[in-house]
Amino acid sequence: MSRGEEWGAWGVTVAHGRHLALDEVTLEVPAGQVAAVVGGDGAGKTTLLRCLTGAARPRSGRVAAPSRREIGYMPAATGVWRDLTVAENMEFVGSAHGIRGKEFQRRRDALLEPAGLAHVLGRRAGNLSGGMLHKLAFSAAMLHRPRLLLLDEPSTGIDPVSRIDLWRLISQTAVDGTAVALATTYLDEAERCATVLVLDAGRTLRSGTPDEVIAGVPGTITAVRTPPDPDLAWRRGRIFHAWHPGPPRPDEQPISPDMEDAVVAAAIHARHTADGNERGSR
């Protein structure tokens, strides 16, 4: 695929029995960009990535993805073999893709050097730190130069410094022209992606650029010490942010929301609308 073409899923619905894991969801993944899929447990993030790999078959909708050999996939559990060394993990993946000899070594070194793993080739993966393990999984997923890279919660559970390292690798991969889609529960990570798709129980709550998602927050968000309604508020450090569906009241000073505010407010709004509950509009 050359730059400018686009992989993705358009209007896909995936059902498990009567349960809809995805309900007419669209995700576009252009080359050279990182597209984030965010949402809580069971939102449908993994199912959407699995649609792009061909492992999940939508009941309706359209998927455009390269062949499986041109997809890199890093599962949430990393997919690394813990009993194998770093070098053996890379060799195993390399042989599965038919990459051997000098070409393999060049590619392995080009990935492990920036990942900070070149000096631990002989260490068992099970003895790596969490951050190193995730960077090894990322390197293995990138070994065959995939056109589409899918990362399922790549930075969950790793320390903040490793998160920064991993993000440097992810950003460079997109800059080099790969199309990247990742599932994450970290909203600060979503904020730095080209596009964000916010899922909740298989439905699209919001999608667009981070600025569009933040600008699309309905109602009013304020900063308060004591929330008037705990169901419509969330903690931000030592204070709370509170949402209501109407315009700002005369005594209110609305805050400028960030991605976390936007996503939480969108989820509360969806619940509020589904309930037909007008508590917040007084």
Ligand SMILES: Nc1ncnc2c1ncn2[C@@H]1O[C@H](COP(=O)(O)OP(=O)(O)OP(=O)(O)O)[C@@H](O)[C@H]1O
């Ligand atoms: N094979 C399956 N059979 C039945 N239900 C499934 C199957 N796979 C996923 N689901 C259901 O589909 C919904 C979406 O799951 P999915 O794993 O895509 O969510 P997620 O956003 O990745 O969350 P998590 O991080 O918790 O996995 C959930 O309700 C889940 O229980």
